Amino acid sequence: xxxxxxxxxxxxxxxxxxxAIAHAATAANCPYNVACVxxxxxxxxxxxxxxxxxxxxxxxxxxxxxxxxxxxxxxxxHLRSHNVQFVALAGFMRILSSWxxxxxxxxxxxxxxxxxxxxxxxxxxxxxxxxGDPEHGCTIHWVNAGMDEGDIITQATVPVLLDxxxxxxxxxxxxxxxxxxxxxxxxxxAQMKP
Ligand code: GRF
Numbered sequence: 001x002x003x004x005x006x007x008x009x010x011x012x013x014x015x016x017x018x019x020a021i022a023h024a025a026t027a028a029n030c031p032y033n034v035a036c037v038x039x040x041x042x043x044x045x046x047x048x049x050x051x052x053x054x055x056x057x058x059x060x061x062x063x064x065x066x067x068x069x070x071x072x073x074x075x076x077x078h079l080r081s082h083n084v085q086f087v088a089l090a091g092f093m094r095i096l097s098s099w100x101x102x103x104x105x106x107x108x109x110x111x112x113x114x115x116x117x118x119x120x121x122x123x124x125x126x127x128x129x130x131x132g133d134p135e136h137g138c139t140i141h142w143v144n145a146g147m148d149e150g151d152i153i154t155q156a157t158v159p160v161l162l163d164x165x166x167x168x169x170x171x172x173x174x175x176x177x178x179x180x181x182x183x184x185x186x187x188x189x190a191q192m193k194p
Contacts, residue, residue, distance in 0.1 A: 005189035006035035008084035010075070010092040015039075015046015016174060017090035017111060017181050022053050024182030032189035036082040038075055040094060056082060062094065072100040086192065088185060089143065098145040108143040109188070111181050113173050115155055116141060120148035125169045128160060136160050136169060138177045140184045153188070156180040 007025075009018045015037075022034045037050040037057040050057035058078060065071035079087060089110040101108060114124035116139040128136040137157040142150035156176040160169060 003193065004030070005032040005192050006083050006085045007032045007185060007189070008035055008079045008082065008087045009037045010087065010089050011037060011039050011044055011046040012041060012093040013044055013046060013091050015044065015049045015091065017177055018046050019049050019053070020178035021088060021090065021182050021185060022050070022055055024186065030182075030186055030189075031193060032086070032185055035084050036078065038078060040071075040092065046091070068097060069099060072097055076100060076103060086185075086189065088181070090181065095147055096143065096145070101143055101145050104143075106142070109140055109153065109184070110143050110148070110150070111177055112139050112141065112148045113170070113177065115139060115157065116148060116152055125166045125173065129164060129166060129169060133160055136173060138173050138180060140180060154180060154184045 007021070009021060011018050018037055024030055025033045034055050037046070037055050039047045039057070039059045040062045042059045042061055047057050047059060060071065060074050060078065062071055085107065087104050087108045089108070114128065115135070115137045119127045125136065135157050137155055139155045140153045141148070142153060144150040156179065158172045158176050
């Protein structure tokens, strides 16, 4: 397959979802490939992971910008210089402006570690445990200018066990994320192809 959809992945931290996305893309029949990885901070561990996988990885350090729009313009330019067609936020810890969201409308998705609309924002595992939820999980959704608000595309559910801690629950959700994100991107990429 030569006409794969070119995906740009934006990260801020560990990059384990980016790694899962990129690993799945090595399969010959995967309808997308990872065109570039961008981190918003130089110490994002995922940058090293991306380098190890020989992916074009680049830091656009938010701290170097006083103006959010300039920061987002540089991200946009970098994505376009790599002919990116679709953007996956994977632990990217910034809310993007409506300018950026509009430019990537219907081509910008995020993964969130809860069963949205439950638990937008941070500390989702702790909140699921505190609420006594029997199930927890993760969501892939379209990105709009709100926080964790766009329409839901796919979800994966995991059980909450009686002896779960935040860490054990987080690990179970992460494992589900690593399956859900590549699978969802492949579905979306397949739909984009002529
Ligand atoms: C994931 O749990 C994702 O749902 C959230 O941030 C975390 C990123 O993890 N948005 P990683 O950097 O992919 O390991």
